[in-house]
Amino acid sequence: MLANIKGKIIYGNIYNNYRYIYIVNNMGYKKKYKISLKKKILFKNKERINYGEKIIKGSINYNNLINIKGINYTQINFIKKLKNIYSTQGVNINNKHFEIIIRQMCNFIKVIKSGNTDLLMNNIVTNEKFYKKNKNIKKYRIIINSGDSKIYKKNNIINIISIKRENYFLKLKNRKCIKYIKCNPAIGEINIKGITNTSLKNNSFISVASFQETTKMLNKYSIKYKTDKLKGLKENVMLGNLIPSGTGFYEKKK
Template sequence: MEVGTPVGVVAAQSIGEPGTQLTLKSKHAGGIIGLDVTQGLPRVEELFEARTPKVLSPLSEISGKVRVAETEEGWKVMIASVGKPKEEREYLIAKTVKLVVEDGQLVDVGTALAGASLDIKEVLSVRGLQAAQEYLVNNVQGVYESQGIPINDKHFEVIVRKMSDKVKIATAGDTPMLPGELVDRATFEEENEKVLAAGGEPASAQQIVLGITKRALFTESWLSAASFEQTTDILTEASTSGREDRLLGLKENVIIGRLIPVAESAAALPLA
């Protein structure tokens, strides 16, 4: 792939166009052989928007031995650590959800306890960033494959990478960043390197995953963000704070009628 290729647009088209087939196929199959319609396009939307599933499986936060007890409220799954220090976690799972662990079983950190969808935020917290990214890619790919629609993983990976390229500042240290601010991971690391080189205190941050709708609003280009949602709010904030748009992306250049920065045109632009 050459420098200047609009990989985001290519990925969106590669996923979006087959999505129309996915909608039709899942509805048709649902009426004929009883497939769960919610596993079609709604499932893809749930994953790309990083929504919490209505029915989900908790993840074990510790390694240990499982004890299962049946209660009126549901299955009570207790996990006690085997070594030291002694830890114990307790989870309540509805009886309508199938357990995938047994009494006396040894489990590792991040083990799913029931046969249901996972909350991507919990996957990120317990298993880490790479596991969360792989979960999104594999599950979206699984929906398309179940309908016989082949799509290269790289297109999903481009989208998921943008969903997970922000961090939320916890403590600012001696950097100009503010607690609660969402910044690019690269910017966060760059600012910390500057502070450490000067002998200052670095900032700390929490990795996050944003749904594609919310992620589109957190872009460096206020023109691009304003063309999507919350136009009035974004334009007001940009004007009152004196924000500058460097016109490095496709959308902002289309909006003002400039040549879009792809292929040879991209070579004239500074690297973002």
């Protein structure tokens, strides 16, 4: 359990084997927490706590930490924890190896609001797909008044170029133009996945099939007529291609 706000801890009443505590900030805003009596509270009554600090003893939920402290802080914290595990065994590993793994684990976004995109709420999608959908929706507008247009109707989501073209012809005929507003992008939050889930949610079916249940995965994707665009490192290595990195990246671009 992590503190969502910065302030002073105030112990509250005990009820049904739970202690209620409050964090009160300088503005007087109060945040309530329900804690089992079996859990050890790390702060005494009236002690100050910063946001993102652990309230009780135990492991950190990194999905919560991201929402409170941000992605950069979370990744640095993650690397420190992992390095500490290996250093106690006398093993020194360069940060770059952890950074690559953690980057893949943080490569997913949970959709909080779908906006005007076709993403579904609470779905978990890759960063690439999420930002691609949001970039694409910027090219569209919602029609709030169709004017004298016979092509488009109210609430239609239409490409801005098509709307401007229609308005151009309406102006030539002295007709009412279409009125429109910007589309709402999707809103999401980073969702950390374990190594297994990360590998199985890869866009490349070759990479997924190489991880586990190879026959099952190949059958599944062959039924779907799935096409692998070979954008990642692993699938290109498996097929003996140049990897899309360094000099190989520019060859791909050409």
